[in-house]
Amino acid sequence: MSHVLIIGAGGVGSVVVHKCAQVSEVFSRITLASRTVSKCKAIAASVKERTGVQVAVEQADADKVAETVALIQRIKPDLVLNVALPYQDLPLMDACLATGVDYLDTANYEPPDVAKFEYKWQWAYKERFEKAGIMALLGSGFDPGVTNVYCAWALKHHFDEIHQLDIIDCNAGDHGQAFATNFNPEINIREITQRGRYWEHGEWMETDPLSWSMTYDFPEGIGPKKCFLMYHEELESLVHNLKGLKRARFWMTFSEQYLTHLRVLENVGMTRIDPVRYQGAEIVPIQFLKAVLPEPASLGPLTRGRTCIGCVFTGVKDGKEKRMYIYNICSHEEAYREVGSQAISYTTGVPAMIGAKMMLQGRWKRAGVWNMEEFDPDPFMADLNTYGLPWTVIEL
Numbered sequence: 480m481s482h483v484l485i486i487g488a489g490g491v492g493s494v495v496v497h498k499c500a501q502v503s504e505v506f507s508r509i510t511l512a513s514r515t516v517s518k519c520k521a522i523a524a525s526v527k528e529r530t531g532v533q534v535a536v537e538q539a540d541a542d543k544v545a546e547t548v549a550l551i552q553r554i555k556p557d558l559v560l561n562v563a564l565p566y567q568d569l570p571l572m573d574a575c576l577a578t579g580v581d582y583l584d585t586a587n588y589e590p591p592d593v594a595k596f597e598y599k600w601q602w603a604y605k606e607r608f609e610k611a612g613i614m615a616l617l618g619s620g621f622d623p624g625v626t627n628v629y630c631a632w633a634l635k636h637h638f639d640e641i642h643q644l645d646i647i648d649c650n651a652g653d654h655g656q657a658f659a660t661n662f663n664p665e666i667n668i669r670e671i672t673q674r675g676r677y678w679e680h681g682e683w684m685e686t687d688p689l690s691w692s693m694t695y696d697f698p699e700g701i702g703p704k705k706c707f708l709m710y711h712e713e714l715e716s717l718v719h720n721l722k723g724l725k726r727a728r729f730w731m732t733f734s735e736q737y738l739t740h741l742r743v744l745e746n747v748g749m750t751r752i753d754p755v756r757y758q759g760a761e762i763v764p765i766q767f768l769k770a771v772l773p774e775p776a777s778l779g780p781l782t783r784g785r786t787c788i789g790c791v792f793t794g795v796k797d798g799k800e801k802r803m804y805i806y807n808i809c810s811h812e813e814a815y816r817e818v819g820s821q822a823i824s825y826t827t828g829v830p831a832m833i834g835a836k837m838m839l840q841g842r843w844k845r846a847g848v849w850n851m852e853e854f855d856p857d858p859f860m861a862d863l864n865t866y867g868l869p870w871t872v873i874e875l
């Protein structure tokens with residue numbers, strides 16, 4: 480019986496609240512806080528209608544540590560679950576340290592003025608979290624998150640060593656909009672326009688943004704899709720924690736239409752993250768762009784099709800080389816029917832709930848700052864099957 484404070488009433492936040500409400504034997508009290516309290520109230524109303532569970536709502540600006548500390552001291556949660564933006568990771572970790580409360584997020588810290596994500600800022604909290612006797616679980620979404628757990632599970636049950644890892648993220652869905660992102664547009668575009676990066680033979684190799692592609696034939700009728708090599712944050716922790724990895728890469732599918740829009744937006748300067756003066760005020764072009772693009776949470780009723788995210792491993796077991804694929808397929812329409820959100824928010828929100836459940840039930844519990852692959856994958860893998868993200872394994 481635990482109290483969870485969920486911060487961020489966006490697309491992912493909505494799924495997390497709905498899923499926690501479905502597991503009321505663990506999450507006996509739920510509080511949702513965000514900058515815009517009307518968004519919290521709308522989510523709470525949907526949860527009440529679907530599950531009968533009452534969710535408390537609060538207004539909070541998670542950039543302001545003192546405000547979050549006061550909120551935590553007033554409502555006394557057992558865990559802070561951060562599904563606001565990566566910019567809020569460090570202020571929320573500071574608030575958890577000040578109050579002695581456990582922490583979980585789904586995306587690693589990014590400084591607002593540099594489009595760069597790295598674990599170093601959050602890993603630097605390890606000793607302080609250990610000393611305070613509290614835990615931080617980093618990256619409990621799908622990728623990062625489930626992909627890390629797939630790696631730990633493959634290594635525990637199927638390989639003595641994993642030599643090559645390809646994480647492949649396919650969104651074969653269509654929302655019918657000319658251009659929209661499936662999660663926060665600012666974070667999404669910052670990520671996609673970065674240089675590509677992968678790990679090979681003990682060093683990081685770089686590529687121009689979206690300059691490498693391959694066609695992968697996805698299972699269960701999804702078929703062949705073009706995937707682009709990108710840098711993604713779980714590569715950093717997996718290279719660190721999975722000994723023996725010789726190559727690790729991350730791929731994502733994009734449609735020609737999406738890439739054409741993105742190229743034009745980049746060329747005209749709309750993806751810039753530095754401020755420009757406009758009519759006497761400073762605006763950041765990418766933040767203005769976010770304001771005119773569809774909210775990810777609004778894509779739920781519009782999106783049709785499926786996602787397929789998984790890991791292809793090559794390695795050795797008992798001296799023999801083997802190749803294996805673990806994946807989940809998630810339907811946008813089924814996610815919408817269940818919790819009122821499209822599958823990208825769903826595939827992130829469900830693992831966030833499961834990660835919180837692991838911590839609150841004491842199954843994953845260790846003071847310090849941890850990534851997902853550092854814990855026993857078995858209970859998490861079992862919960863994925865129970866709570867809406869079943870997985871399939873095939874030997875290739």
Ligand code: NDP
Pocket residue numbers: 486487488489490491492512513514515516518539540541542562563564565567585586618619620621622623624661662663664666775776823826827
């Ligand atoms: P949204 O933009 O839909 O939602 C973010 C929410 O955070 C908004 O409701 C916003 O509130 C709130 N917020 C922003 N700043 C603050 C603040 N200072 N204080 C309190 N609340 C704040 O994004 P998503 O739901 O799509 O994404 C949420 C997180 O999930 C992101 O960090 C994203 O990177 C991560 N993610 C992880 C994935 C994974 O697989 N690991 C995949 C997809 C997303 P308001 O509207 O009031 O400003």
